[in-house]
Amino acid sequence: MSDQVDRKEPGELVKAHENIASIANEIILESISDGVFTVDHEWRITSFNRAAEEITGIPREEAVGRFCWEVFRSNMCEGDCALKRTMKEGKSFVSSSTYIINKEKKRIPISVSTALLKNADDEILGGVETFRDCSVVEELRRELSGSVQMGDMVSRNKAMKQIFAILDQVALSDSAVLIEGETGTGKELLAKAIHNLSDRREQPFVGINCGALPDTLLESELFGYKAGAFTGAEKDKPGLFVAADGGTILLDEMGDTSPAFQVKLLRVLEEREFKPLGGVEMTRTNVRIIAATNRNLGQMIGEGRFRQDLFYRINIIRLKLPPLRERLEDIALLVERFIAKFNRLKDRAVSGIDNGALALLMSHSYPGNIRELENIIEHAFVLCQGDTIGVPHLPAYLLPSPRTANFAPEIQPTSGMSLDVAVSSTEETVILAALRRNNYNRRAAAEELGMHKSTLFRKLRRLGIELPLGDGRSVLAKPAR
Amino acid sequence: MKIAMTVWGERISPVLDCARTLLVAEIVREEVVARRYELFDARCLGQIMQILARQGISVLICGAISQEPANIIEAGGIQLIPFLAGDAEIILQTFARGQAISAFAMPGCRCYGRCRMSQCGSSRKRMRT
The missing domain is CATH 3.30.450.20 (PAS domain)
Incomplete structure (x- = not known):
């Protein structure tokens, strides 16, 4: 029997092998x-x-x-x-x-x-x-090099889109730029994007936090020093203006600099030259200055804490980054990006966030802005062992207390939810978020929501929302003394 | 109205991000009455935005496009109809007549009317409403 099976014609064998190879x-x-x-x-x-x-x-x-x-x-x-x-x-x-x-x-x-x-x-x-x-490789490469493209800044927000729309022209203009925005809003990311889009992109981008250093250290960091300038200065050290020559320098927290330092910086901006500490000769510099601040420089000028002439030097193009609480439409988008990022970095497969957790994130005011949101997602990755981030995985300070206006209620899973219920639920979330942002002042919240305060009262009654006792009315009602 | 299409020979350019030629067409009473070609460098988005603004173009039809240029173009007030493929002239005539151009959607981009974000089914008449 086996002999009969094995005894095949050569042509048949070739054909059989070809079939197997094809399969x-x-x-x-x-x-x-x-x-x-x-x-x-x-x-x-x-x-x-x-x-x-x-x-x-x-x-x-x-x-x-x-x-x-x-x-x-x-x-x-x-x-x-x-x-x-x-x-x-x-x-x-x-x-x-x-x-x-x-x-x-x-x-x-x-x-x-x-x-x-x-x-x-x-x-x-x-x-x-x-x-x-090669997405994973590219993501890791980007993480390691810290380089940034304009494509890394995502937003559906109108103010952000306006910035995106002009960034190309801003980058090519080579003028000084002032970036305003609260901490964590992405000022450095924007500065890098401008640099990467500019003709200086092949040259260095250097950033320094001016608010973190005392004047003398800041000067030596920026302008460098000569050997013998002070005890321990054994050899010449070039400063960041030299290191960034031909490129871009980001002076972060500009509003925190002293008036004495502002004078020195103004001279660099006007003359395009500076003197290293302990040096006698001026050094020419060719850098593009981008200044960033989380303070209101205009107000500081009025208070005599910031030089007006320096302000006009750096305020040639001003870009204002909105805080995350004014970009609520971006939260889901940013959450998605952070989940993708941490999936790659931590080799995880988290697929998303449930509606309850997302509603909670939407109701938070984010004093730390995008950086805070990123930290929240990183926290959730530690606690989440499944494939979906839920409310229990979020930091405790975000978790709901009993149902008052301190907590925006969850939007429950959409399956089986009627449109009316979904609309009411979303309405409730938005109203509560506006109240929190306005310290529970109903008039201010109504103005922000674009409705009359009596309409807001009716909605609060209909939705059964109880406001806390200190609702902020007394604060605004009293004239300032 | 004036519309523009990124073209590659006689076809819609497959990717706007590296397209080089813009066909600018003027439509009057469902007829294409004028055409002209503009060369541009898609790596410099400012250039294409300048052309669109200078020519008073309100609609841009293109092939695949990435998020960044799409954001910039839409932020400039231009109606973007992306992910179309095929003969540029046929698409232009179809659009001019106010007929739906969903049949020209790139593979994988047909929404069959379910996708609210996509503009695969856009037509000039629909956009007017």
């Missing part, structure tokens, strides 16, 4: 994590594997038969297409770095390899392109 190839192609597609001579896709579907987000049945550039959507397609070069020159290319754009408008960094597709008779059937998702 094996198909299984291998479907199981690897690299995307693979093939095209014919007219650039139409003839096969598209599972990983290609995952990386591009395009189902195979929609991809096959379409032009490769409509599916692949890479920055190489229009100009320097690797597959086109392979087809033209008849040789393979390995690991060209590029990016594709998925339907969510995200750039996905990839590496691409291309080869000719031939049959057993060595006839060219078309081309094959293999690509690998």
Whole structure:
């Protein structure tokens, strides 16, 4: 019996082996994590594997038969297409770095390899392109280098979009820029974005926190010193104005500098030169100044705490970053980005945040702004062992106390929730957040919400919201003494 | 009204972020009455925004686009209709006649009317409302 099975004609054996190889190839192609597609001579896709579907987000049945550039959507397609070069020159290319754009408008960094597709008779059937998702590598690289692109600053907020809209022109202008914003709003990130978009991007970007250093140390850091300038100064040390030459310098917390230092800085801005500590000769400098502050410099001028002439020097272009409490529409977006970031950094697979936890985040006032939100998500990653961040994973100070206006109620999962209930729930969240921001002053909250205060009273009654005893009315009602 | 399309030869350019040619068309009473081509460097978004503003363009039709340029273009008050593919002239004529251009959506971008964010199904008449 076994003899009969083993005794096959050579032709049959070859055919059987070819079938097995074909099946094996198909299984291998479907199981690897690299995307693979093939095209014919007219650039139409003839096969598209599972990983290609995952990386591009395009189902195979929609991809096959379409032009490769409509599916692949890479920055190489229009100009320097690797597959086109392979087809033209008849040789393979390995690991060209590029990016594709998925339907969510995200750039996905990839590496691409291309080869000719031939049959057993060595006839060219078309081309094959293999690509690998490099998002994780790129994210880690960005974390390590600390470099930033404008694309890293995400927002749906109108004020932020206005800043994005002019950032290109601001970057190319080479004028001094003043960035205002509370702590944690992303002033340094914005300064780096301006630098990276400017013609100075190949030169250094240097930042210094002026508020953290006493005058003498600040001067030696910025202007450098000569050997013998003070005890312990054994050799010359160039300052940051030299280190950043040709590039950009960020002077953070500018409002915290002393009047004496402001005079010295004004001279650098006016004359474009400075004298290192202990030096006798002036040193020329070519740096772009970006100043940042969390204070109201205009008010400080009135109080005599900031020089008006320096203010006019740095206030050529002023960008004001809104605090996170005025960018509530960005919270979900930022949470999503931080979850993606910590998933990569901590090798986790948290898929998202539930509606209750998100509602709680929406009702917080964020004195620490985006940095605080990032810390909250990092905290949640420590406590969350499942795949969804929930209320118990958030820091205790965010957790609800008994149902008063101190806590904005959760929006419960949307499944099974009628539209009316969802609207009321959201309305309640927004009203409570506005009340908290206005220290429970109903008139101020009503103004912020764009409604009359009697409308607000009616809504509070209808929603059954109880306000705390100290509701802020007395504070505003009394004239200032 | 004036509209613009990023083009690559006779087709919509696959990716706006690295497109080089802008087709500017003027539509009067459902007819395309004028066309002109503008060259630009998509790496400098200020350039494309200047062209759109100078020409008084209100709608930009393009292929794939990443978030950053999309934000800038929309912040400039331009109606963006992204993720379209195919013959530029046919799409232009279809749009001029006020017909839906959802059939030209790139693969994976068809919303079949379910996706509120996407503008795959945009038509000129619909946008007027």
